[in-house]
Amino acid sequence: MSAPALTRSEAPKGRPSGKHAAGPPAGRRREDIARSIRRNLSAHGFLIGAVLCFGFFSWYPMVREFLLAFQKNKNGVTTWVGWRNFEQVINDPAFWQAWRNTLLFTALALVLGFALPFLVAVLLNEFRHAQGYLRLLVYLPVMLPPVASVLLFKYFYDPGHGLFNAILGSVGLPEPEWLQSTDTAMLSVVIAATWMNMGSATLIYLASLQGIPGELYEAADLDGAGLWRKIWHVTIPQTRLILSLMFLMQIIATMQVFVEPFLLTGGAGPEGSTTTVVYLIYQYAFNFNNYGAAAALGLMLLLLLAGVSGAYARLNRSSGE
Protein backbone atom coordinates (compact mmCIF):
# COMPACT_ATOMS: atom_id res chain seq x y z
CA MET A 1 0.00 0.00 0.00
CA SER A 2 1.22 3.41 -0.86
CA ALA A 3 -0.02 4.49 2.53
CA PRO A 4 -0.78 8.11 3.24
CA ALA A 5 2.47 9.92 2.66
CA LEU A 6 1.65 12.26 5.50
CA THR A 7 3.45 11.65 8.73
CA ARG A 8 2.61 12.95 12.12
CA SER A 9 6.11 14.38 12.48
CA GLU A 10 5.08 17.04 10.02
CA ALA A 11 3.30 18.44 13.05
CA PRO A 12 0.13 20.46 12.95
CA LYS A 13 0.94 23.77 11.46
CA GLY A 14 -1.56 25.48 13.66
CA ARG A 15 -3.86 26.98 11.09
CA PRO A 16 -4.61 30.64 11.61
CA SER A 17 -7.78 29.69 13.39
CA GLY A 18 -10.09 32.35 14.67
CA LYS A 19 -10.63 30.47 17.91
CA HIS A 20 -8.24 32.49 20.04
CA ALA A 21 -8.33 35.70 18.12
CA ALA A 22 -10.64 37.70 20.31
CA GLY A 23 -11.27 40.24 17.60
CA PRO A 24 -14.39 42.31 17.34
CA PRO A 25 -17.49 40.26 16.35
CA ALA A 26 -17.91 42.09 13.06
CA GLY A 27 -14.37 41.38 11.88
CA ARG A 28 -14.73 37.80 12.95
CA ARG A 29 -17.90 37.40 10.99
CA ARG A 30 -16.29 38.85 7.91
CA GLU A 31 -13.46 36.39 8.34
CA ASP A 32 -15.93 33.53 8.66
CA ILE A 33 -17.71 34.59 5.52
CA ALA A 34 -14.44 34.91 3.64
CA ARG A 35 -13.41 31.43 4.74
CA SER A 36 -16.77 29.99 3.82
CA ILE A 37 -16.52 31.57 0.37
CA ARG A 38 -13.02 30.18 -0.08
CA ARG A 39 -14.17 26.75 1.05
CA ASN A 40 -17.10 26.80 -1.34
CA LEU A 41 -15.01 28.06 -4.21
CA SER A 42 -12.59 25.21 -3.94
CA ALA A 43 -15.40 22.68 -3.43
CA HIS A 44 -17.09 23.95 -6.58
CA GLY A 45 -13.73 23.87 -8.30
CA PHE A 46 -13.70 20.10 -7.85
CA LEU A 47 -17.24 19.92 -9.20
CA ILE A 48 -16.98 22.21 -12.18
CA GLY A 49 -15.66 19.70 -14.73
CA ALA A 50 -18.42 17.21 -14.18
CA VAL A 51 -21.05 19.93 -13.93
CA LEU A 52 -19.98 21.39 -17.27
CA CYS A 53 -20.14 17.97 -18.92
CA PHE A 54 -23.58 17.35 -17.46
CA GLY A 55 -24.68 20.82 -18.47
CA PHE A 56 -23.66 20.48 -22.08
CA PHE A 57 -24.30 16.82 -22.74
CA SER A 58 -27.11 15.91 -20.39
CA TRP A 59 -29.11 18.78 -18.92
CA TYR A 60 -29.14 20.99 -21.98
CA PRO A 61 -30.16 18.09 -24.29
CA MET A 62 -32.94 17.24 -21.82
CA VAL A 63 -34.37 20.74 -22.11
CA ARG A 64 -33.78 20.70 -25.83
CA GLU A 65 -35.74 17.47 -26.24
CA PHE A 66 -38.82 19.29 -24.93
CA LEU A 67 -38.25 22.31 -27.14
CA LEU A 68 -37.52 20.31 -30.29
CA ALA A 69 -40.81 18.45 -29.99
CA PHE A 70 -42.66 21.73 -30.61
CA GLN A 71 -40.34 23.12 -33.28
CA LYS A 72 -39.76 22.65 -36.94
CA ASN A 73 -36.46 23.38 -38.62
CA LYS A 74 -36.51 24.23 -42.27
CA ASN A 75 -33.39 25.47 -44.05
CA GLY A 76 -31.90 26.62 -40.78
CA VAL A 77 -34.97 28.58 -39.71
CA THR A 78 -36.62 27.31 -36.55
CA THR A 79 -40.32 27.91 -36.10
CA TRP A 80 -42.74 26.95 -33.35
CA VAL A 81 -45.35 24.56 -34.64
CA GLY A 82 -47.35 23.68 -31.53
CA TRP A 83 -48.57 20.08 -31.52
CA ARG A 84 -48.05 19.55 -35.22
CA ASN A 85 -45.06 17.22 -34.75
CA PHE A 86 -47.17 15.02 -32.52
CA GLU A 87 -49.98 14.96 -35.08
CA GLN A 88 -47.57 14.02 -37.80
CA VAL A 89 -46.07 11.21 -35.72
CA ILE A 90 -49.44 9.76 -34.72
CA ASN A 91 -50.69 9.81 -38.29
CA ASP A 92 -47.62 7.96 -39.54
CA PRO A 93 -48.76 4.47 -40.62
CA ALA A 94 -45.68 3.04 -38.87
CA PHE A 95 -46.63 4.61 -35.52
CA TRP A 96 -49.04 1.99 -34.17
CA GLN A 97 -47.04 -0.82 -35.68
CA ALA A 98 -43.91 0.40 -33.90
CA TRP A 99 -45.73 0.54 -30.56
CA ARG A 100 -47.26 -2.88 -31.10
CA ASN A 101 -43.85 -4.33 -31.94
CA THR A 102 -42.20 -2.64 -28.98
CA LEU A 103 -44.88 -3.95 -26.61
CA LEU A 104 -44.58 -7.41 -28.15
CA PHE A 105 -40.82 -7.30 -27.67
CA THR A 106 -41.26 -6.13 -24.08
CA ALA A 107 -43.79 -8.86 -23.33
CA LEU A 108 -41.68 -11.61 -24.90
CA ALA A 109 -38.57 -10.27 -23.22
CA LEU A 110 -40.35 -10.33 -19.87
CA VAL A 111 -41.37 -13.95 -20.31
CA LEU A 112 -37.90 -14.98 -21.44
CA GLY A 113 -35.56 -12.35 -20.11
CA PHE A 114 -37.18 -11.90 -16.73
CA ALA A 115 -38.21 -15.43 -15.79
CA LEU A 116 -35.24 -17.29 -17.25
CA PRO A 117 -32.45 -15.52 -15.30
CA PHE A 118 -34.37 -16.06 -12.07
CA LEU A 119 -34.85 -19.76 -12.72
CA VAL A 120 -31.21 -20.10 -13.73
CA ALA A 121 -30.13 -18.29 -10.57
CA VAL A 122 -32.28 -20.56 -8.37
CA LEU A 123 -30.81 -23.60 -10.10
CA LEU A 124 -27.19 -22.44 -9.89
CA ASN A 125 -27.61 -21.55 -6.25
CA GLU A 126 -28.30 -25.21 -5.45
CA PHE A 127 -25.13 -26.51 -7.01
CA ARG A 128 -22.27 -27.54 -4.78
CA HIS A 129 -19.84 -27.75 -7.68
CA ALA A 130 -18.59 -25.58 -10.53
CA GLN A 131 -20.80 -22.66 -9.57
CA GLY A 132 -18.04 -20.23 -10.51
CA TYR A 133 -17.69 -21.79 -13.95
CA LEU A 134 -21.44 -21.69 -14.62
CA ARG A 135 -21.65 -18.08 -13.46
CA LEU A 136 -18.80 -17.22 -15.78
CA LEU A 137 -20.56 -18.90 -18.70
CA VAL A 138 -23.84 -17.05 -18.18
CA TYR A 139 -22.07 -13.69 -17.99
CA LEU A 140 -19.73 -14.31 -20.93
CA PRO A 141 -22.07 -13.00 -23.68
CA VAL A 142 -22.57 -9.74 -21.78
CA MET A 143 -18.92 -8.96 -22.38
CA LEU A 144 -18.98 -9.55 -26.14
CA PRO A 145 -19.15 -6.47 -28.36
CA PRO A 146 -22.73 -6.35 -29.74
CA VAL A 147 -21.57 -6.49 -33.33
CA ALA A 148 -20.01 -9.91 -32.67
CA SER A 149 -22.87 -11.45 -30.72
CA VAL A 150 -25.58 -10.08 -32.98
CA LEU A 151 -23.91 -11.06 -36.25
CA LEU A 152 -23.26 -14.47 -34.72
CA PHE A 153 -27.00 -14.93 -34.25
CA LYS A 154 -27.64 -13.64 -37.72
CA TYR A 155 -25.61 -16.56 -39.05
CA PHE A 156 -27.29 -19.06 -36.75
CA TYR A 157 -30.74 -17.90 -37.88
CA ASP A 158 -29.96 -18.15 -41.59
CA PRO A 159 -32.66 -20.44 -43.01
CA GLY A 160 -30.31 -21.77 -45.71
CA HIS A 161 -27.10 -22.75 -43.98
CA GLY A 162 -27.66 -21.59 -40.41
CA LEU A 163 -26.77 -23.70 -37.40
CA PHE A 164 -30.24 -23.60 -35.81
CA ASN A 165 -32.09 -25.09 -38.75
CA ALA A 166 -29.34 -27.65 -39.26
CA ILE A 167 -29.88 -28.81 -35.66
CA LEU A 168 -33.68 -28.70 -35.88
CA GLY A 169 -33.61 -30.46 -39.23
CA SER A 170 -31.35 -33.24 -37.99
CA VAL A 171 -33.83 -34.17 -35.25
CA GLY A 172 -36.79 -33.86 -37.61
CA LEU A 173 -38.31 -30.67 -36.23
CA PRO A 174 -39.85 -27.98 -38.45
CA GLU A 175 -37.38 -25.38 -39.67
CA PRO A 176 -38.71 -21.84 -39.19
CA GLU A 177 -37.67 -18.89 -41.29
CA TRP A 178 -36.51 -17.03 -38.14
CA LEU A 179 -35.71 -13.42 -39.00
CA GLN A 180 -37.20 -13.61 -42.48
CA SER A 181 -40.77 -14.36 -41.51
CA THR A 182 -43.17 -11.84 -39.98
CA ASP A 183 -44.31 -14.47 -37.47
CA THR A 184 -40.96 -15.32 -35.95
CA ALA A 185 -38.81 -12.22 -36.58
CA MET A 186 -39.52 -10.54 -33.26
CA LEU A 187 -39.22 -13.78 -31.30
CA SER A 188 -35.83 -14.36 -32.90
CA VAL A 189 -34.70 -10.89 -31.85
CA VAL A 190 -35.87 -11.59 -28.29
CA ILE A 191 -34.00 -14.90 -28.12
CA ALA A 192 -30.79 -13.25 -29.27
CA ALA A 193 -31.26 -10.32 -26.88
CA THR A 194 -31.90 -12.69 -23.97
CA TRP A 195 -28.76 -14.69 -24.69
CA MET A 196 -26.78 -11.48 -24.87
CA ASN A 197 -28.11 -9.84 -21.72
CA MET A 198 -29.33 -12.41 -19.23
CA GLY A 199 -25.97 -12.65 -17.46
CA SER A 200 -26.25 -9.47 -15.42
CA ALA A 201 -29.75 -10.24 -14.15
CA THR A 202 -28.71 -13.80 -13.26
CA LEU A 203 -25.77 -12.62 -11.19
CA ILE A 204 -27.87 -10.01 -9.39
CA TYR A 205 -30.49 -12.65 -8.52
CA LEU A 206 -27.78 -15.07 -7.38
CA ALA A 207 -26.41 -12.46 -5.00
CA SER A 208 -29.85 -11.81 -3.53
CA LEU A 209 -30.58 -15.55 -3.22
CA GLN A 210 -27.45 -15.94 -1.18
CA GLY A 211 -28.82 -13.40 1.28
CA ILE A 212 -31.84 -15.54 2.19
CA PRO A 213 -31.45 -16.85 5.75
CA GLY A 214 -31.19 -20.66 5.76
CA GLU A 215 -33.47 -20.97 8.80
CA LEU A 216 -36.44 -20.03 6.62
CA TYR A 217 -35.87 -23.10 4.46
CA GLU A 218 -35.35 -25.25 7.53
CA ALA A 219 -38.63 -24.03 8.97
CA ALA A 220 -40.36 -24.76 5.65
CA ASP A 221 -38.87 -28.27 5.74
CA LEU A 222 -40.30 -28.85 9.20
CA ASP A 223 -43.69 -27.81 7.88
CA GLY A 224 -43.29 -30.43 5.19
CA ALA A 225 -43.20 -27.99 2.27
CA GLY A 226 -42.18 -29.39 -1.10
CA LEU A 227 -39.74 -27.83 -3.55
CA TRP A 228 -42.29 -25.64 -5.36
CA ARG A 229 -43.93 -24.45 -2.16
CA LYS A 230 -40.53 -23.49 -0.79
CA ILE A 231 -39.81 -21.46 -3.94
CA TRP A 232 -43.25 -19.88 -3.81
CA HIS A 233 -43.36 -19.15 -0.08
CA VAL A 234 -39.72 -18.51 0.79
CA THR A 235 -37.53 -17.77 -2.24
CA ILE A 236 -39.84 -15.41 -4.11
CA PRO A 237 -41.07 -13.39 -1.10
CA GLN A 238 -37.49 -13.07 0.17
CA THR A 239 -36.24 -11.70 -3.15
CA ARG A 240 -39.40 -9.74 -3.88
CA LEU A 241 -37.76 -6.34 -3.67
CA ILE A 242 -35.01 -7.11 -6.15
CA LEU A 243 -37.43 -9.02 -8.40
CA SER A 244 -39.82 -6.11 -8.63
CA LEU A 245 -37.02 -3.62 -9.21
CA MET A 246 -35.56 -5.81 -11.96
CA PHE A 247 -39.03 -6.12 -13.46
CA LEU A 248 -39.20 -2.34 -13.75
CA MET A 249 -35.65 -2.05 -15.11
CA GLN A 250 -36.41 -4.75 -17.64
CA ILE A 251 -39.49 -2.92 -18.90
CA ILE A 252 -37.58 0.35 -19.16
CA ALA A 253 -34.67 -1.28 -20.98
CA THR A 254 -36.72 -3.38 -23.38
CA MET A 255 -39.06 -0.54 -24.35
CA GLN A 256 -35.92 1.16 -25.66
CA VAL A 257 -34.72 -1.76 -27.73
CA PHE A 258 -32.78 -0.68 -30.79
CA VAL A 259 -29.39 -2.25 -31.41
CA GLU A 260 -30.54 -5.86 -31.62
CA PRO A 261 -33.25 -5.39 -34.27
CA PHE A 262 -31.12 -2.78 -36.05
CA LEU A 263 -28.25 -5.21 -36.50
CA LEU A 264 -30.31 -8.37 -36.96
CA THR A 265 -32.93 -7.24 -39.45
CA GLY A 266 -31.68 -3.80 -40.47
CA GLY A 267 -34.25 -2.27 -38.13
CA ALA A 268 -37.57 -2.73 -39.89
CA GLY A 269 -37.48 -6.43 -40.64
CA PRO A 270 -39.94 -8.23 -42.97
CA GLU A 271 -42.93 -5.91 -43.58
CA GLY A 272 -41.87 -3.74 -40.68
CA SER A 273 -42.33 -6.57 -38.18
CA THR A 274 -39.35 -5.51 -36.08
CA THR A 275 -39.76 -1.72 -36.35
CA THR A 276 -39.56 -0.48 -32.78
CA VAL A 277 -40.32 2.93 -31.36
CA VAL A 278 -36.66 3.81 -30.95
CA TYR A 279 -35.94 2.65 -34.49
CA LEU A 280 -38.68 4.97 -35.68
CA ILE A 281 -37.07 7.83 -33.71
CA TYR A 282 -33.77 6.97 -35.33
CA GLN A 283 -35.37 7.00 -38.78
CA TYR A 284 -37.07 10.36 -38.27
CA ALA A 285 -33.89 11.96 -37.00
CA PHE A 286 -31.16 10.43 -39.08
CA ASN A 287 -32.83 9.26 -42.28
CA PHE A 288 -35.32 12.11 -42.76
CA ASN A 289 -33.65 14.88 -40.72
CA ASN A 290 -37.00 15.44 -39.06
CA TYR A 291 -35.76 16.20 -35.56
CA GLY A 292 -39.12 17.60 -34.47
CA ALA A 293 -40.94 14.34 -35.16
CA ALA A 294 -38.13 12.37 -33.52
CA ALA A 295 -38.32 14.51 -30.39
CA ALA A 296 -42.12 14.30 -30.28
CA LEU A 297 -42.04 10.50 -30.43
CA GLY A 298 -39.19 10.45 -27.91
CA LEU A 299 -41.27 12.55 -25.55
CA MET A 300 -44.14 10.08 -25.81
CA LEU A 301 -41.81 7.22 -24.92
CA LEU A 302 -40.38 9.27 -22.06
CA LEU A 303 -43.84 9.97 -20.65
CA LEU A 304 -44.90 6.35 -20.98
CA LEU A 305 -41.80 5.12 -19.15
CA ALA A 306 -42.21 7.81 -16.50
CA GLY A 307 -45.77 6.55 -16.06
CA VAL A 308 -44.50 3.00 -15.63
CA SER A 309 -41.96 4.13 -13.03
CA GLY A 310 -44.60 6.17 -11.23
CA ALA A 311 -47.01 3.24 -11.13
CA TYR A 312 -44.20 1.06 -9.82
CA ALA A 313 -43.32 3.52 -7.04
CA ARG A 314 -46.97 3.74 -6.07
CA LEU A 315 -47.53 -0.03 -6.03
CA ASN A 316 -44.35 -0.57 -4.10
CA ARG A 317 -45.29 1.97 -1.49
CA SER A 318 -48.78 0.58 -0.94
CA SER A 319 -47.54 -3.02 -0.72
CA GLY A 320 -44.71 -2.03 1.59
CA GLU A 321 -47.10 -0.85 4.27
Add this chain to the structure above:
Amino acid sequence: MAAIEARPRTLISPAQLGRRRGKVTYWIVFGLTMTVFTLVFLGPLYWMITGGLKSTAEVIQSPPTPYPKDPSPETYGDAWDRLNLAKLLGNTLYYAFGALAFQLVLCVAAAYSLSKLRPVLGNVILGMMLATLMIPATVLIVPQYLTVIDVPLFERNLANSPWAIWLPSVTNAFNIFLLKRFFDSIPQELLDAASMDGASRIRTLWSVILPISRPILGVVSIFAIVNVWKDFLWPLLTLPDPDKQTLNVGIYSLSTGVSENVLIAAMTIASIPTLLIFLIFQRNIMSGLTAGGLKG
Protein backbone atom coordinates in the same frame (compact mmCIF):
# COMPACT_ATOMS: atom_id res chain seq x y z
CA MET B 1 -18.21 -33.67 2.04
CA ALA B 2 -17.16 -31.19 4.69
CA ALA B 3 -17.45 -28.43 2.14
CA ILE B 4 -21.10 -29.32 1.65
CA GLU B 5 -21.87 -29.02 5.36
CA ALA B 6 -20.22 -25.62 5.52
CA ARG B 7 -22.39 -24.17 2.79
CA PRO B 8 -25.24 -21.87 3.74
CA ARG B 9 -28.56 -23.62 3.64
CA THR B 10 -30.44 -23.33 0.32
CA LEU B 11 -33.64 -24.76 -1.15
CA ILE B 12 -32.64 -28.41 -0.96
CA SER B 13 -31.76 -29.65 2.51
CA PRO B 14 -28.38 -31.34 3.07
CA ALA B 15 -30.23 -34.38 4.46
CA GLN B 16 -32.16 -34.74 1.23
CA LEU B 17 -28.95 -34.45 -0.77
CA GLY B 18 -27.24 -36.98 1.45
CA ARG B 19 -29.74 -39.69 0.58
CA ARG B 20 -29.02 -41.97 -2.31
CA ARG B 21 -31.92 -40.73 -4.40
CA GLY B 22 -31.03 -37.13 -3.69
CA LYS B 23 -27.46 -37.70 -4.76
CA VAL B 24 -28.45 -39.35 -8.03
CA THR B 25 -30.91 -36.56 -8.87
CA TYR B 26 -28.33 -33.91 -7.97
CA TRP B 27 -25.71 -35.37 -10.26
CA ILE B 28 -28.14 -35.87 -13.14
CA VAL B 29 -29.39 -32.26 -12.92
CA PHE B 30 -25.86 -30.98 -12.45
CA GLY B 31 -24.55 -32.95 -15.44
CA LEU B 32 -27.41 -31.78 -17.64
CA THR B 33 -26.91 -28.16 -16.64
CA MET B 34 -23.17 -28.34 -17.27
CA THR B 35 -23.75 -29.79 -20.75
CA VAL B 36 -26.54 -27.43 -21.74
CA PHE B 37 -24.82 -24.31 -20.41
CA THR B 38 -21.52 -25.17 -22.03
CA LEU B 39 -23.26 -25.76 -25.36
CA VAL B 40 -25.45 -22.67 -25.14
CA PHE B 41 -22.86 -20.19 -23.92
CA LEU B 42 -19.54 -21.55 -25.11
CA GLY B 43 -20.91 -23.19 -28.27
CA PRO B 44 -21.43 -19.94 -30.17
CA LEU B 45 -17.94 -18.77 -29.19
CA TYR B 46 -16.47 -22.06 -30.41
CA TRP B 47 -18.41 -21.69 -33.65
CA MET B 48 -17.11 -18.12 -34.04
CA ILE B 49 -13.45 -18.96 -33.38
CA THR B 50 -13.47 -22.03 -35.64
CA GLY B 51 -15.63 -20.23 -38.22
CA GLY B 52 -12.74 -17.85 -38.74
CA LEU B 53 -10.52 -20.82 -39.56
CA LYS B 54 -12.81 -22.30 -42.19
CA SER B 55 -12.61 -21.64 -45.90
CA THR B 56 -15.14 -19.41 -47.64
CA ALA B 57 -16.97 -22.41 -49.05
CA GLU B 58 -16.93 -24.42 -45.86
CA VAL B 59 -18.36 -21.68 -43.68
CA ILE B 60 -21.58 -21.47 -45.73
CA GLN B 61 -21.81 -25.23 -46.20
CA SER B 62 -25.05 -26.88 -45.07
CA PRO B 63 -25.14 -28.65 -42.69
CA PRO B 64 -22.32 -26.77 -40.93
CA THR B 65 -19.14 -28.72 -40.25
CA PRO B 66 -18.34 -29.28 -36.56
CA TYR B 67 -14.70 -28.28 -36.95
CA PRO B 68 -12.65 -26.77 -39.80
CA LYS B 69 -11.59 -29.48 -42.25
CA ASP B 70 -8.56 -27.58 -43.40
CA PRO B 71 -7.85 -24.84 -40.81
CA SER B 72 -6.50 -21.72 -42.46
CA PRO B 73 -5.23 -19.19 -39.90
CA GLU B 74 -4.52 -16.83 -42.81
CA THR B 75 -8.18 -15.81 -42.68
CA TYR B 76 -7.42 -13.98 -39.46
CA GLY B 77 -4.57 -12.10 -41.13
CA ASP B 78 -6.83 -11.40 -44.06
CA ALA B 79 -9.53 -9.99 -41.76
CA TRP B 80 -6.93 -7.91 -39.92
CA ASP B 81 -5.84 -6.25 -43.19
CA ARG B 82 -9.10 -6.01 -45.13
CA LEU B 83 -11.20 -4.57 -42.31
CA ASN B 84 -8.33 -2.39 -41.19
CA LEU B 85 -8.66 -3.86 -37.72
CA ALA B 86 -5.41 -2.35 -36.46
CA LYS B 87 -6.85 1.11 -37.07
CA LEU B 88 -10.26 0.26 -35.58
CA LEU B 89 -8.69 -1.42 -32.57
CA GLY B 90 -6.39 1.55 -32.01
CA ASN B 91 -9.32 3.97 -32.26
CA THR B 92 -11.42 1.99 -29.82
CA LEU B 93 -8.58 1.73 -27.31
CA TYR B 94 -7.94 5.46 -27.64
CA TYR B 95 -11.62 6.30 -27.04
CA ALA B 96 -11.99 3.78 -24.22
CA PHE B 97 -8.93 4.88 -22.24
CA GLY B 98 -9.61 8.55 -22.90
CA ALA B 99 -13.14 8.12 -21.59
CA LEU B 100 -11.70 6.27 -18.62
CA ALA B 101 -9.30 9.12 -17.84
CA PHE B 102 -12.02 11.77 -18.11
CA GLN B 103 -14.42 9.77 -15.99
CA LEU B 104 -11.83 9.01 -13.33
CA VAL B 105 -10.64 12.58 -12.98
CA LEU B 106 -13.94 14.43 -13.28
CA CYS B 107 -16.27 11.94 -11.59
CA VAL B 108 -13.87 11.31 -8.70
CA ALA B 109 -13.38 15.05 -8.16
CA ALA B 110 -17.12 15.66 -8.27
CA ALA B 111 -17.93 12.79 -5.94
CA TYR B 112 -15.21 13.93 -3.51
CA SER B 113 -16.61 17.44 -3.49
CA LEU B 114 -20.20 16.27 -3.05
CA SER B 115 -19.30 13.79 -0.35
CA LYS B 116 -16.65 15.54 1.72
CA LEU B 117 -16.48 19.24 0.84
CA ARG B 118 -20.26 19.66 0.63
CA PRO B 119 -20.50 23.01 -1.14
CA VAL B 120 -23.61 25.16 -1.18
CA LEU B 121 -26.18 23.73 -3.60
CA GLY B 122 -24.21 20.47 -3.65
CA ASN B 123 -27.31 18.43 -2.96
CA VAL B 124 -29.22 20.20 -5.70
CA ILE B 125 -26.45 19.41 -8.17
CA LEU B 126 -26.37 15.80 -7.02
CA GLY B 127 -30.13 15.59 -7.39
CA MET B 128 -29.98 17.01 -10.90
CA MET B 129 -27.28 14.51 -11.83
CA LEU B 130 -29.26 11.59 -10.47
CA ALA B 131 -32.36 12.87 -12.25
CA THR B 132 -30.65 12.12 -15.56
CA LEU B 133 -30.83 8.43 -14.66
CA MET B 134 -34.60 8.71 -14.93
CA ILE B 135 -34.48 9.87 -18.54
CA PRO B 136 -34.38 6.96 -21.00
CA ALA B 137 -30.99 7.15 -22.72
CA THR B 138 -32.31 6.52 -26.22
CA VAL B 139 -34.70 9.46 -25.96
CA LEU B 140 -31.78 11.79 -25.31
CA ILE B 141 -29.77 10.53 -28.27
CA VAL B 142 -31.27 13.00 -30.76
CA PRO B 143 -30.82 16.25 -28.77
CA GLN B 144 -27.44 14.97 -27.56
CA TYR B 145 -26.37 14.41 -31.13
CA LEU B 146 -27.56 17.88 -32.14
CA THR B 147 -25.57 19.32 -29.25
CA VAL B 148 -22.40 17.48 -30.17
CA ILE B 149 -22.46 18.56 -33.80
CA ASP B 150 -22.90 22.18 -32.72
CA VAL B 151 -21.83 22.74 -29.13
CA PRO B 152 -23.54 25.86 -27.81
CA LEU B 153 -21.30 28.78 -26.67
CA PHE B 154 -18.24 27.17 -28.27
CA GLU B 155 -19.86 26.73 -31.69
CA ARG B 156 -17.77 23.67 -32.32
CA ASN B 157 -18.65 20.54 -34.21
CA LEU B 158 -17.28 17.59 -32.25
CA ALA B 159 -18.31 14.95 -34.80
CA ASN B 160 -15.41 12.72 -35.83
CA SER B 161 -13.35 13.87 -32.86
CA PRO B 162 -12.66 11.79 -29.75
CA TRP B 163 -14.22 14.54 -27.62
CA ALA B 164 -17.61 13.38 -28.88
CA ILE B 165 -17.02 10.14 -26.98
CA TRP B 166 -15.01 11.41 -24.02
CA LEU B 167 -17.04 14.36 -22.77
CA PRO B 168 -20.51 12.74 -22.85
CA SER B 169 -19.05 9.68 -21.13
CA VAL B 170 -18.52 11.79 -18.01
CA THR B 171 -22.28 12.31 -17.64
CA ASN B 172 -22.61 8.92 -16.01
CA ALA B 173 -24.56 9.76 -12.86
CA PHE B 174 -24.33 6.17 -11.76
CA ASN B 175 -20.52 6.46 -11.45
CA ILE B 176 -20.82 9.60 -9.37
CA PHE B 177 -23.42 7.95 -7.17
CA LEU B 178 -21.24 4.85 -6.63
CA LEU B 179 -18.14 6.91 -5.86
CA LYS B 180 -19.97 9.31 -3.57
CA ARG B 181 -21.53 6.47 -1.64
CA PHE B 182 -18.11 4.91 -1.18
CA PHE B 183 -16.52 8.20 -0.13
CA ASP B 184 -19.36 8.75 2.34
CA SER B 185 -18.25 5.62 4.15
CA ILE B 186 -14.73 6.98 4.72
CA PRO B 187 -14.61 8.37 8.30
CA GLN B 188 -14.29 12.13 8.53
CA GLU B 189 -11.60 11.77 11.25
CA LEU B 190 -9.22 10.42 8.65
CA LEU B 191 -9.63 13.57 6.56
CA ASP B 192 -9.43 15.80 9.62
CA ALA B 193 -6.15 14.15 10.56
CA ALA B 194 -4.81 14.80 7.09
CA SER B 195 -5.82 18.44 7.16
CA MET B 196 -4.31 18.80 10.64
CA ASP B 197 -1.10 17.62 9.05
CA GLY B 198 -1.46 20.49 6.63
CA ALA B 199 -2.49 18.45 3.61
CA SER B 200 -4.29 20.38 0.92
CA ARG B 201 -7.57 19.05 -0.44
CA ILE B 202 -6.00 17.60 -3.55
CA ARG B 203 -3.33 16.01 -1.39
CA THR B 204 -5.99 14.52 0.91
CA LEU B 205 -7.88 13.16 -2.08
CA TRP B 206 -4.74 11.75 -3.63
CA SER B 207 -3.02 10.20 -0.64
CA VAL B 208 -5.84 9.40 1.76
CA ILE B 209 -9.04 8.81 -0.15
CA LEU B 210 -7.87 7.28 -3.41
CA PRO B 211 -5.71 4.53 -1.86
CA ILE B 212 -8.67 3.40 0.26
CA SER B 213 -11.04 3.56 -2.69
CA ARG B 214 -9.17 1.20 -4.94
CA PRO B 215 -11.95 -1.42 -5.13
CA ILE B 216 -14.60 1.04 -6.26
CA LEU B 217 -12.19 2.73 -8.66
CA GLY B 218 -11.53 -0.68 -10.19
CA VAL B 219 -15.23 -1.30 -10.74
CA VAL B 220 -15.81 2.15 -12.23
CA SER B 221 -12.78 1.81 -14.53
CA ILE B 222 -13.75 -1.58 -15.87
CA PHE B 223 -17.27 -0.48 -16.65
CA ALA B 224 -16.02 2.76 -18.21
CA ILE B 225 -13.90 0.79 -20.67
CA VAL B 226 -16.45 -1.93 -21.33
CA ASN B 227 -19.19 0.67 -21.97
CA VAL B 228 -17.17 2.38 -24.68
CA TRP B 229 -16.18 -0.99 -26.11
CA LYS B 230 -19.79 -2.17 -26.32
CA ASP B 231 -21.43 1.07 -27.41
CA PHE B 232 -22.84 1.03 -30.91
CA LEU B 233 -25.40 3.72 -31.68
CA TRP B 234 -23.50 6.72 -30.29
CA PRO B 235 -20.23 6.10 -32.18
CA LEU B 236 -22.25 5.18 -35.27
CA LEU B 237 -23.79 8.66 -35.22
CA THR B 238 -20.90 10.81 -34.04
CA LEU B 239 -17.95 9.16 -35.81
CA PRO B 240 -19.04 8.67 -39.43
CA ASP B 241 -15.51 8.95 -40.86
CA PRO B 242 -14.25 5.38 -41.57
CA ASP B 243 -10.82 6.37 -40.24
CA LYS B 244 -12.29 7.38 -36.89
CA GLN B 245 -14.68 4.49 -36.33
CA THR B 246 -14.78 2.03 -33.45
CA LEU B 247 -14.53 -1.74 -33.86
CA ASN B 248 -18.29 -2.24 -33.53
CA VAL B 249 -19.22 0.36 -36.11
CA GLY B 250 -16.31 -0.38 -38.44
CA ILE B 251 -17.04 -4.09 -38.61
CA TYR B 252 -20.74 -3.41 -39.02
CA SER B 253 -20.26 -1.00 -41.91
CA LEU B 254 -17.85 -3.31 -43.73
CA SER B 255 -19.86 -6.44 -42.95
CA THR B 256 -21.58 -6.66 -46.31
CA GLY B 257 -18.45 -6.26 -48.38
CA VAL B 258 -16.38 -9.23 -47.19
CA SER B 259 -16.86 -12.99 -47.24
CA GLU B 260 -18.37 -14.66 -44.20
CA ASN B 261 -15.26 -16.38 -42.89
CA VAL B 262 -13.32 -13.10 -42.96
CA LEU B 263 -16.13 -11.31 -41.14
CA ILE B 264 -16.34 -14.04 -38.50
CA ALA B 265 -12.57 -13.84 -37.97
CA ALA B 266 -12.94 -10.07 -37.51
CA MET B 267 -15.71 -10.60 -34.96
CA THR B 268 -13.47 -12.98 -33.05
CA ILE B 269 -10.65 -10.47 -32.98
CA ALA B 270 -13.02 -7.72 -31.80
CA SER B 271 -14.21 -9.94 -28.96
CA ILE B 272 -10.79 -10.85 -27.62
CA PRO B 273 -10.05 -7.63 -25.66
CA THR B 274 -13.31 -7.58 -23.68
CA LEU B 275 -13.13 -11.32 -23.08
CA LEU B 276 -9.59 -10.89 -21.75
CA ILE B 277 -10.71 -8.03 -19.50
CA PHE B 278 -13.51 -10.25 -18.27
CA LEU B 279 -11.36 -13.29 -17.56
CA ILE B 280 -8.74 -11.21 -15.73
CA PHE B 281 -11.11 -9.01 -13.75
CA GLN B 282 -14.12 -11.31 -13.39
CA ARG B 283 -14.07 -11.03 -9.61
CA ASN B 284 -14.19 -7.22 -9.69
CA ILE B 285 -16.79 -7.17 -12.45
CA MET B 286 -19.10 -9.58 -10.70
CA SER B 287 -18.77 -7.91 -7.32
CA GLY B 288 -19.24 -4.50 -8.92
CA LEU B 289 -22.38 -5.70 -10.61
CA THR B 290 -23.99 -6.85 -7.41
CA ALA B 291 -22.48 -4.45 -4.86
CA GLY B 292 -23.04 -1.48 -7.11
CA GLY B 293 -26.70 -2.33 -7.25
CA LEU B 294 -28.59 -2.54 -10.47
CA LYS B 295 -27.45 -1.13 -13.67
CA GLY B 296 -29.19 -3.63 -15.88
